Amino acid sequence: MAALAEHAASRLADALGPAKVSTDLLDRIAYSCDASLYQLVPEIVVRAESIADVIELFAWSRRERIPLTFRAAGTSLSGQAVTNHALVVLRGFDCLHIPSNGQAVRAGCTLRGGYVNGRLRSYHRRIGPDPASIDACTIGGIVANNASGMCCGIAQNAYHTLVAMRLVLPSGTVLDTSDLEAADQLLAEREPAVYAGLCALRDQVRGDAELARIIRHRTRLKNTMGYSIAAFLDFERPADILQHLLVGSEGTLGFIADVTLRTIDEPPHATTALLGYRSLHDACAAVDAFDAEGAVAIELMDQATLAAIALHAGGRAFAPLPRTAALLVEFRYDDAEQSAAMSSRVTTLAQKTAATSLTLAASDRERHLLWQLRKGAMPSVGAARPPETALINEDVAFPRQHLAAAVHDLRSLLLEFCFSDAVIFGHARDGNMHFAFALDAAEHSIERYGRFMDEVAALVVERYDGSLKAEHSTGRNMAPYLERQWGERATALMWQLKELLDPDRLLNRDVLLSRDQRIHLRNIKQLPSVHHSIDRCIECGFCERACPSVA
Structure with a gap:
């Protein structure tokens, strides 16, 4: 580990307390993987337990020029919860408030989705997003990735059921949108450049008929590629636009402390x-x-x-x-x-x-x-894979009228690139298909995977006009294909947004937006064979909350 990082970690420990900062190799290795195919060993592991900690972290990051990545449950499938810089493990953001009618819920970012649903059960209500990992993943991860699931579709996702958010900008400004008018005024006073920039981007989108058309077209299907730029069309106030932009932003624009979500009826x-x-x-x-x-x-x-x-x-x-x-x-x-x-x-x-x-x-x-x-x-699929391979779980969406043909072509493509062990399953109501297969870390295998993903992009976007990520978010995995999905104008808008809110590019670097066109092929994790019972582990993150190695 570089001496520079050691000194920076020491200064952070002085600010937060030594118990919250670690450069120990075991801690760093324990947090080097999420549920994706990537492994990056962080230089520093930090435990943040309050908004005050987050504000201090943002200030430290700016002073030391060390990027930050936030991590909650570690169930991310596209490499958005790993970094070789400073990894911030979130704990203790566990506020929970349910009004008497159960029509909404305010929940802290580290609460498990399944736990929140358990508290809503007596009202016959649930939160809209329903990922398969809901008993393990957290509210913060659900919102930051705009996760959906089996019943959620588009209408019930976090973007469409968001009522309010308490967020922290990289500058340290805290915004609570539960009083939207007050939040908008505070944003204008504390962050005039951000306020004016959001207004300018809103007006730019609304004044460009072709860009507006592209945004509406790309969001007709489930689509978690890039930022939620439909917010510039859907909302008027900059504070409202901002909170919806943070949905699906994968920790690249700011920090989500807690959210209030409209709940969904769950008939018995x-x-x-x-x-x-x-x-x-x-x-x-x-x-x-x-x-x-x-x-x-x-x-x-x-x-x-x-x-x-x-x-x-x-x-x-x-x-x-x-x-x-x-x-x-x-x-x-x-x-x-x-x-x-x-x-x-x-x-x-x-x-x-x-x-x-x-x-x-x-x-x-x-x-x-x-x-x-x-x-x-x-x-089940992961447990059946060959030893010394990682499980890759990709996620796309096709227009449903083309689903049968698209699934056939996807299967043909998997066979063409020798992924004969691949499986296809998913949310057919939304045309949202997952395909999973095993990959080893040999150079020729990674290059084959790269060529395969190029063909997947052509199949999904050009042949079927679909989405390259429907619910797993862009991450590192699809960052090189963002412009292919959205086109030059919309991608340029996303870079403008990033420059406005995180001009130093210190938040989750190379996730969602990256200039490195091979970022998805770097840092593929190696899984050497250890023991048959251990080799079956797919590192999905479902058991991380109970794991002594990350306690």
Whole structure:
């Protein structure tokens, strides 16, 4: 470790207290990976437990010229929670307030999403985003990545359900938008250049009809590539624009301390079914029929996914699993009779869509088991990968009318580049597909991966006009493809925004925006074989909250 970083860490320890700052190698290694394919060993690990700590960190970062990366749960899939600079581990931002009607919730950035939903359950409400990692990931990560999930779609994501935010700008200014008018006035007084800059960018976007069209077109699908620049069209006040720009910003524009989110109705009665189909094409073709009936979730699983799930299902599979392709569908109702009627309707739909099998959950336990199988898809796939390989979980969105053809072409591309172990699964209702495969750290494998990702970009953006990241955020993984997704004008706007809010580029450097066109191929983590029980770990971050190595 460089002596310069040691001295800088010592000065930070003087400000925050020695217990919050570490340059110990074990600490640095423990935080060198997130759930992505990357490993970067930080020079310094810092524990921030208050807004005062964050303000001090921002000032220290500016003085020492050392970039900061914030980390909460470590479940990030695109490399946005790792750095070789200063890693800030967040703890203690655990405020929680639920108004008496449960229509909204204010939650601190380090609270687990599943915990917040547990507190909302008595109101039959939940937060909108519902990632598979919700029991492990935090509110801060959910908002900073604009995560979604199986039922969320676009309308229920953090951007669209945000009510208020308490945020800290790199300058140290704290803004609480719960009183939006007061926040807007404070922003104008404390940060006149930022205020004027946001107004100028807003007017620039609204005065450019083609740019406005591009923004609306690119956000018609789930899309977490780049910044949430639709905020310049959707909101008027700079403070309101700012808080929505921080949604999905991946810690590159400021710090999110807590948020107030509008909650979503969660009716108590569910009709849940697993349907088998002869082919992926048939399964994709059936999606419209279930969506038309009001399904809140329609999950697609291919043959390889089903095989991996079956291998690791154990006693959780209470009925035979489909083998070729499957849809897991769910409907929710306030009334038990409506739910029962939909069970009959699902049987009819299964026949109309040529399903080869149908398993209807007959109890809450069976419903829970079906969802456990689906949510366990990625860990099951990861456990089956060859030793000394990392699991890559990519995430794209296609217009749903092209879903069957796009999935076919994606499978062909995976085979062409010798990723024959790949699986395809995802949120078919939104055209949002995940594809996961194993990759070793050999140079020729990384180069093959790079060529493959170039072809994926061409397939998704140019052939199908889709999104290169639907819910996993840009990270390092897709930063080189940002302009390909958004075009020159919108990408230039994002760089202007970064320059306005973080002119020294000290926040999460090379994440979301990077001048390095090979950043996605650098620092691929190596996973040497240790023991068969350890080799199965995919470093998903789900167990990090209980891990003694990061306590």
